[in-house]
Amino acid sequence: MEKVKITVSGRVQGVGFRYMTKIVADKLKIKGLVRNLADGSVYMEAVGTKENMALFIKAVKASPSPSGKVENFSMEKDDTLPDYEKFKVVL
Numbered sequence: 001m002e003k004v005k006i007t008v009s010g011r012v013q014g015v016g017f018r019y020m021t022k023i024v025a026d027k028l029k030i031k032g033l034v035r036n037l038a039d040g041s042v043y044m045e046a047v048g049t050k051e052n053m054a055l056f057i058k059a060v061k062a063s064p065s066p067s068g069k070v071e072n073f074s075m076e077k078d079d080t081l082p083d084y085e086k087f088k089v090v091l
Helices: 017-027 050-062
Strands: 002-011 031-036 042-048 069-077 087-090
Touching: 002 050, 017 031, 017 042, 017 050, 017 087, 042 050, 050 069
Parallel strands: 031 087
Antiparallel strands: 002 042, 002 069, 031 042
């Protein structure tokens, strides 16, 4: 299992980005969370198979929301992330 932290910025708040990310994550069996940050960016923790994680990362970079636009993408592996039971949107 791959465990990663992802932060994206651009037009990623107020465009349904978190909810569309959850739809993609559920489809790919990615577990974790997504939340807005005060600086206007979006933060995610994602856990999944290598193959599904590659598809998830590709979808996030392209913006799962048609109205969104990812301008900056950063990711780091973090094996200390918990084994989430599902993918959730944190309000």
